[in-house]
Amino acid sequence: MSRLNELRMIARVAQMYHVERQRQADIAKHLRMSQATVSRMLKKAQEEEIVRTTVVAPSGTYAELEAGLRARFGLTEAIVVECSEDRDGAIMARIGEAAAHFLEATLQPEEVIGVSSWSETILRMVENIHPMKSGKAKYVVQTLGGMGNPTVQMHANQLTTRLAKLTGAEANVLSAPGVAQSREAKLVLLGDPFVRETMELFGKITLAIIGIGAVEPSGMLARSGNVFSKRELADVTEAGAVGDMSLRFFDSDGKFVKTPLDERVIGITLEELAKVDRVIALAGGQTKTNAIDGALKTGVIDLLITDKFTAQRLVDTEGQRNAAE
Amino acid sequence: MSRLNELRMIARVAQMYHVERQRQADIAKHLRMSQATVSRMLKKAQEEEIVRTTVVAPSGTYAELEAGLRARFGLTEAIVVECSEDRDGAIMARIGEAAAHFLEATLQPEEVIGVSSWSETILRMVENIHPMKSGKAKYVVQTLGGMGNPTVQMHANQLTTRLAKLTGAEANVLSAPGVAQSREAKLVLLGDPFVRETMELFGKITLAIIGIGAVEPSGMLARSGNVFSKRELADVTEAGAVGDMSLRFFDSDGKFVKTPLDERVIGITLEELAKVDRVIALAGGQTKTNAIDGALKTGVIDLLITDKFTAQRLVDTEGQRNAAE
DNA sequence: GATTTAAGTGAATATTTATTCATAGGTGGA
DNA sequence: TCCACCTATGAATAAATATTCACTTAAATC
Known part of the structure; x- marks a missing residue:
């Protein structure tokens, strides 16, 4: 009583x-x-559970999927965005918006931002960032050379420049092709003082924003603008690679896949990326699901921003192997 | 977005x-x-109600009824106890237990407790109090003389004494009948230095524990032990009295009812009671409902301890008149 | 386009809450 | 009955949280 x-x-x-x-x-x-x-x-x-506190997720948010992604892949954070249809265009737009909002909300002063320029999702992000009056970031560093024809390469530089302007940072572009003609050509390009200066900043990056690419005939070929030969692509596939970040490959277990291509790519390596304080990956879409799954397993990524459909597929995937690092 | x-x-x-x-x-x-x-x-x-906090009342407690009582009668607190049946014996036992627990939990050091001795509910309370080793209260003051035959009067004194012992306080009994034979007899009794000493403490009381009595032939007559004449009781009833606290009467609107009886009663007055910091009323039961309703409307009571049946009746009672002080 | 108003921010600070500490009473075993 | 141990308490204090302040930027109005 x-x-x-x-x-x-x-x-x-x-x-x-x-x-x-x-x-x-x-x-x-x-x-x-x-x-x-x-x-x-x-x-x-x-x-005694006399008081109970419940957190209700607002509709259009996917707290459970986010928690699932965090748990499954050991992510620091995960953002799952609402998306009416499972179609690449719509998905990129939504992810870009969310990424822009997140960046604005959490960007630190003196931040060194690395941006793997050639990704449409990242482009969408940049489009959605509001100019920040008080210069918040310090540098924006381009972490991968331009791709394909000079026009597109220009575009990549612009993306970097624009992000720098929006964040009030100094832009450090990588005035080189993402893929050199040969190992020797790469060495020559690395001799350029501007290129070297930018690449030396890779170690200073505090926040990297990257896209994730899928390795499969259509995707890869389309993106590469024919800089890789069919033969080279076949090698990559045979080595078990399922996707890339900044043209660095990994397999479905998240293990880095070394290929002769590495010798030609001018950009940040996965090892360097792994040392960055915050690595934010922007990716979604049916065709990229496996690539994203592998990317998350590398342990390089801290935060993933994706769409609800892809998130669902990533969480559902039955692979008893325990999640990343 | x-x-x-x-x-x-x-x-x-x-x-x-x-x-x-x-x-x-x-x-x-x-x-x-x-x-x-x-x-x-x-x-x-x-x-935004993204977090919601709910307080679930443990079963067997009546938070809503308590809130209803507080709102309706302007009480500082209300305690409604679980009670299996609407029968006086059971009700008194439960109220007594709860009162004892409450007293133990909230008794302050140096407290001066006034106790209107003749109430079975208060007796039940005293029975349930655990002895407090470190003398917490200062005085226990009997606020109404004994009633009826000397044996019962003795009993009343014992209740006071016992409560004092349990709380480690000094007992101040009122060695006089609760009702004198006449106005003159009362004056004589008030001349007694011990009686006077105790009554002078009324103004010092910080915590009064009282019962509520119903005015109706059975109740009143039974309690009074024939000290009031039928004629006097009829007068009280005619004056509109519905109940009493320490033999001081009030009507159904909570207005004090002055009667010739006041001249004979040796005990605390409602005016004195009103000045006490905490007035705790212990009462429940079908027959006392109206008396309690009136008592609460006097504005004298700070805290009511009652049973769920009585609480329900008190809250239900439709009287659009707005609640007490 | 200039100017006022409103809204949002982090650092510093005030306020509120949780914990530590010292003490006291209760409990159960010898 | 006495002792060891456990629990509960309030005062003091540590820790955590809310608010103020000074300032910046966004939006609204002229």
Whole structure:
């Protein structure tokens, strides 16, 4: 019986605190006890489940999928965006918006941003960033050379420049092709002082924004603008690669896949990426699902922004192997 | 769209704070924002009803009835006890237990307790009090003389003495009948130095424990032990009295009813009672409902302890008149 | 386009809450 | 009955949270 009276009292205290929003000191005075006791009663009220706190996710948000992604891949954070249809265009737009919002909200002063320029999703992100008046970031560093024809390469530089302008940072473009003609050609290009200067900043990057690419005839070929030969692509596939970040490949287990191509790519390596404080990956879409799954397993990524359909597929995938790092 | 992203973020913060029980500073660090912002987001989460806190009353407690009583009668507190049947014996036992628990939990050091001795419910309370080793109260003052035959009078004194012993206080009994034979007899009795000493303490009482009596042939007559004549009782009834506290009467509107009897009663007055810091009334039962209703309307009572049946009747009673003081 | 108004931010600070500490009473075993 | 141990308490204090302040930027109005 005395326990019931005690619970009765606890319930009353909980009522006064949570519903009537009185301060503990006032409740204590009212009931002639110490504030410490009120605090303890409230703790007990939690334990006894006399007070219950529920967090309701607003519709259009996917807290559960996010939690699932975090748990499955050991991510620091995950953002799953609403998306009406499972179509690449729509998905990129939504991810870009969310990424822009996230960047604006969490960008630190003096940040060194690395951006793997050739990704349409990242482009969408940049389009959605509002100019920040007080220069927040320090440098924006392009982490992969331009791709394909000079026009597209120009575009990539512009993306970097624009992001730098929006964040009030200094732009460090990588005035080189993403893929050199040969190992020797790469060495020559690396001799350029501007290229070298930018690449030396790779180690200083505090926030990297990257896209994830899928390795499969259509995707890869389309993106590469024919800089890789069919033969080379076949090699990559045979080596087990399922996707790339900045043209660095990994397999479905998240293991890095070394290929002769590495010798020709001018851009950040996965090892360098792994050392960056925050690595944010932007990717979604049916065709990229496997690539994203592998990318997450590399342990390089801290935060993934994706769409609800892809998130669902990533969480569903039955692979008993335990998640990344 | 940005609003959705903001809500998404708020929901995530709420999740981290309420479910994962992380500190605001840690959440802030994780999401790269200031603790102040996290605090604000959590506030917003409340407003947006993303977090909901519910207080569930443990079964066997009647938070709603208590709230109803408080609202209707302007009480500081109300305690409604579980009770299996609407029968006086059972009700008194439960109220007594609850009162004992409440007293133990909230008794202040140096308290001067006034106790209107002749009430079976109060007796039950005293029976349930555990002895308090460290003398908590200062005095226990009997606020109404004994009633009826000397044996019963003795009993009343014992109740006071016992309560004093249990609370480690000094007992101040009122060695006089509760009702003198006449106005003159009362004056003589008041001349007694011990009686006077006790009555002078009435003004010092910080906590009064009283019962509520019903005015109706059976109740009143039974209690009075024939000290009041039929004629006198009829007068009281005609004056509109519905009940009494310490033999001081009031009507159904809570207005004090002065009667010739007042001249004969040796005990605390309602005016004196009104000045006491905490007045705790113990009463329940079908027959006392109207008396309790009137008593609460006097505005003298700060805290009522009653049973669920009586509480229900008190809250239900439709009297549009607005509640007490 | 200029100017006022409103809204949002982090650092500093005030306020509120949780915990530690010292103490006291209760409990159960020898 | 006495002792060891456990629990509960309030005062003091540590820790955590809310608010103020000064400032910046976005939006609204002229």
